[in-house]
Amino acid sequence: QLQLQESGPGLVKPSETLSLTCTVSGGSMSSSTYYWTWIRQPPGKGLEWIGSLYYSGTTYYNPSLKSRVTISVDTSKNLFSLRLGSVTAADPAVYYCVIYNTLSGCFDPWGQGTLVTVSS
Amino acid sequence: DIQMTQSPSSVSASVGDRVTINCRASQGISSRLAWYQQKPGMVPKVLIYAASSLQSGVPPRFSGSGSGTDFSLTISSLQPEDCATYYCQQASSFPLTFGGGTKVEIK
Numbered sequence: 577q578l579q580l581q582e583s584g585p586g587l588v589k590p591s592e593t594l595s596l597t598c599t600v601s602g603g604s605m606s607s608s609t610y611y612w613t614w615i616r617q618p619p620g621k622g623l624e625w626i627g628s629l630y631y632s633g634t635t636y637y638n639p640s641l642k643s644r645v646t647i648s649v650d651t652s653k654n655l656f657s658l659r660l661g662s663v664t665a666a667d668p669a670v671y672y673c674v675i676y677n678t679l680s681g682c683f684d685p686w687g688q689g690t691l692v693t694v695s696s
Numbered sequence: 697d698i699q700m701t702q703s704p705s706s707v708s709a710s711v712g713d714r715v716t717i718n719c720r721a722s723q724g725i726s727s728r729l730a731w732y733q734q735k736p737g738m739v740p741k742v743l744i745y746a747a748s749s750l751q752s753g754v755p756p757r758f759s760g761s762g763s764g765t766d767f768s769l770t771i772s773s774l775q776p777e778d779c780a781t782y783y784c785q786q787a788s789s790f791p792l793t794f795g796g797g798t799k800v801e802i803k
Binding site for chain 1: 732740742751785788790796
């Protein structure tokens with residue numbers, strides 16, 4: 577069973593870049609069934625899909641964030657990463673790394689989530 | 697983009713009641729729909745995938761139905777531990793999208 581764990585700074589300054597890493601354990605990152613995905617949840621609000629990366633390198637991003645987002649993978653280190661540039665007061669959230677399973681069409685498993693605050 | 701609209705936004709019911717949450721897609725998504733339960737401070741958990749398939753380990757009082765644009769999640773007999781927010785999510789096409797959530801409370 578794959579397990580995911582987010583890591584990265586919990587505090588980012590306005591206009592700077594948020595960078596998070598998700599370490600994957602318990603299996604291979606080369607599966608053709610999975611998209612490596614980031615989802616966020618602002619405090620007290622709903623879930624927002626940020627983007628997904630296929631093992632082949634194909635990426636899909638939320639159109640509302642596309643200009644600021646990059647998701648990348650390093651299979652040699654069993655991790656994938658999120659970079660969100662030019663952060664503002666709209667970006668504080670719990671950020672989750674998640675697997676999107678193309679067969680079932682659902683997100684499972686999830687990392688525990690990491691809270692990112694934006695403040696100078 | 698496919699918009700997902702959930703109703704109601706909140707529901708209050710008694711233990712043992714039957715509770716139904718609805719989810720409507722802005723265009724047809726076949727059966728490519730999942731339901732999640734999120735308790736306060738916890739990670740979302742898959743309950744249902746492919747509109748009506750019960751995730752392993754999920755109690756059978758949870759069921760899903762629908763196809764095309766209209767879907768529902770039913771809790772056949774509400775239990776205290778079912779207090780949570782429930783989200784639907786479409787898996788028909790990118791960008792993947794969630795409904796706004798339905799908060800279920802016990803009366």
